[in-house]
């Protein structure tokens with residue numbers, strides 16, 4: 001069985017003081033929750049947060065596909081490792097649509113992270129147009145096959161997958177529990193076909209307008225192991241309430 005996780009993706013929000021206060025509130029509240037908590041602040045705050053984190057894990061929102069050298073504005077998996085970052089999000093739909101991140105780059109990032117002992121949170125999800133054309137499963141399967149290409153069975157325990165339908169991100173429109181469960185079950189079976197039974201231990205997170213009001217119903221679904229939370233992770237009350245929804 002996969003472990004339960006609630007991860008907060010702060011995206012490009014919070015300044016130093018507000019962020020410090022929020023992480024401290026989350027660290028304090030972590031004792032009351034029965035799942036792993038991950039906070040993914042913007043890159044400038046990773047190091048200071050990683051010193052404050054207590055039981056909370058820290059994740060980056062991105063990583064370079066390269067090792068080191070002349071890549072202005074990038075940071076490597078080794079750099080994240082050197083400041084004790086535990087996770088990194090890769091393939092988020094905002095990176096794909098706004099910054100042109102490709103499946104090949106996502107795959108390269110996954111391998112770099114694993115080589116440095118950092119756990120990738122691999123995002124997948126279809127657009128509204130793709131869902132309307134009933135292509136959601138095909139799209140998500142292709143994203144996963146490409147993102148996870150070349151992975152060994154041993155590395156599976158260090159992978160997290162997040163299903164984030166693009167039409168539900170930041171829109172207030174959540175996938176219904178039935179829609180989310182159907183896609184999570186499909187993702188689970190795809191991963192098992194690719195990697196065998198050990199893939200059942202990969203945590204599958206739902207992301208897209210997840211909030212305290214709908215987290216319980218989503219997390220009660222058989223194949224939903226937690227959430228990747230955007231907007232509702234910017235307040236400790238809502239983030240911790242979601243984490244208490246198992």
Ligand SMILES: O=C[C@H](O)COP(=O)(O)O
Pocket residue numbers: 009092164168169170171172207208209210228229230231232
């Ligand atoms: O990474 C998080 C997702 O993009 C979900 O964002 P949201 O909760 O604001 O819809």
